[in-house]
Amino acid sequence: MSSGRLLSSSLLLADVTLTYPDGAGRLTALDGVGLDVPGGTLTAVVGPSGSGKSSLLAVAATLVTPDRGRVVVDGVETAALSRAEKAELRRRRLGIVFQQPNLLASLTASEQLELMAHVDGRRRRGAAGRVRERARELLAAVGLAGEAGRRPHQLSGGQRQRVGIARALMNGPAVLLVDEPTSALDHERGAAVLELLAGLTRERGTATVLVTHDRAGLAVADRVVGMVDGRLGAGAGAA
Numbered sequence: 001m002s003s004g005r006l007l008s009s010s011l012l013l014a015d016v017t018l019t020y021p022d023g024a025g026r027l028t029a030l031d032g033v034g035l036d037v038p039g040g041t042l043t044a045v046v047g048p049s050g051s052g053k054s055s056l057l058a059v060a061a062t063l064v065t066p067d068r069g070r071v072v073v074d075g076v077e078t079a080a081l082s083r084a085e086k087a088e089l090r091r092r093r094l095g096i097v098f099q100q101p102n103l104l105a106s107l108t109a110s111e112q113l114e115l116m117a118h119v120d121g122r123r124r125r126g127a128a129g130r131v132r133e134r135a136r137e138l139l140a141a142v143g144l145a146g147e148a149g150r151r152p153h154q155l156s157g158g159q160r161q162r163v164g165i166a167r168a169l170m171n172g173p174a175v176l177l178v179d180e181p182t183s184a185l186d187h188e189r190g191a192a193v194l195e196l197l198a199g200l201t202r203e204r205g206t207a208t209v210l211v212t213h214d215r216a217g218l219a220v221a222d223r224v225v226g227m228v229d230g231r232l233g234a235g236a237g238a239a
């Protein structure tokens with residue numbers, strides 16, 4: 001094991017501060033944030049608009065570099081990585097689920113997932129068949145075994161979000177970052193998507209961070225943290 005790796009947690013943020021330019025000064029979006037999410041657990045982050053939730057996800061995703069602090073993804077310290085190394089880390093160890101799944105209109109559900117594996121670029125002999133098999137397995141895991149051949153316009157909003165979740169899991173990520181996955185869904189479909197995320201987190205051992213306003217999200221979480229003015233605190237019931 002190289003010295004840059006830690007085994008204790010799959011996502012660790014320590015004393016993370018992020019500021020943005022704001023006129024003549026700086027706006028503090030994250031203020032000394034610490035978060036430790038072990039594999040196989042789901043942490044829900046709740047908080048008012050502008051409190052820093054999206055910034056937290058962007059930093060955890062290595063899309064934005066904080067002014068200060070550590071971001072450790074699956075044991076890898078990210079501070080010293082080049083842009084290319086961060087991109088590879090994202091492809092191999094991070095899964096991201098967005099508010100809208102942004103599926104490609106011309107591809108079937110299975111092809112949306114297969115594309116992820118090809119972008120990942122790990123090609124082996126016979127890989128295409130295995131990639132297809134994995135896509136089918138994941139679509140079955142999100143309850144879409146019968147929909148693998150359907151294109152986005154033939155799927156409901158909830159089904160499209162499930163495709164987005166399966167796609168995020170395609171490369172076997174250690175860390176799953178989820179941003180308001182139920183905002184476009186009715187209560188019942190939203191609750192089902194959140195239950196699914198919690199189940200997949202335990203089954204696949206991902207360290208999952210879920211930003212949500214949805215009370216059903218709090219119910220499925222192992223831990224709820226509240227975000228106020230860029231700071232994290234215990235947040236059970238804070239939504």
Ligand SMILES: Nc1ncnc2c1ncn2[C@@H]1O[C@H](COP(=O)(O)OP(=O)(O)OP(=O)(O)O)[C@@H](O)[C@H]1O
Nearest residue numbers: 020021027029047048049050051052053054055056
């Ligand atoms: N690219 C940026 N440049 C400047 N300021 C930004 C930028 N992104 C976010 N901010 C500011 O940082 C603060 C935190 O924003 P962030 O989007 O992380 O909050 P949020 O909790 O996700 O909000 P919402 O729930 O509305 O999505 C806000 O004051 C916001 O205006």
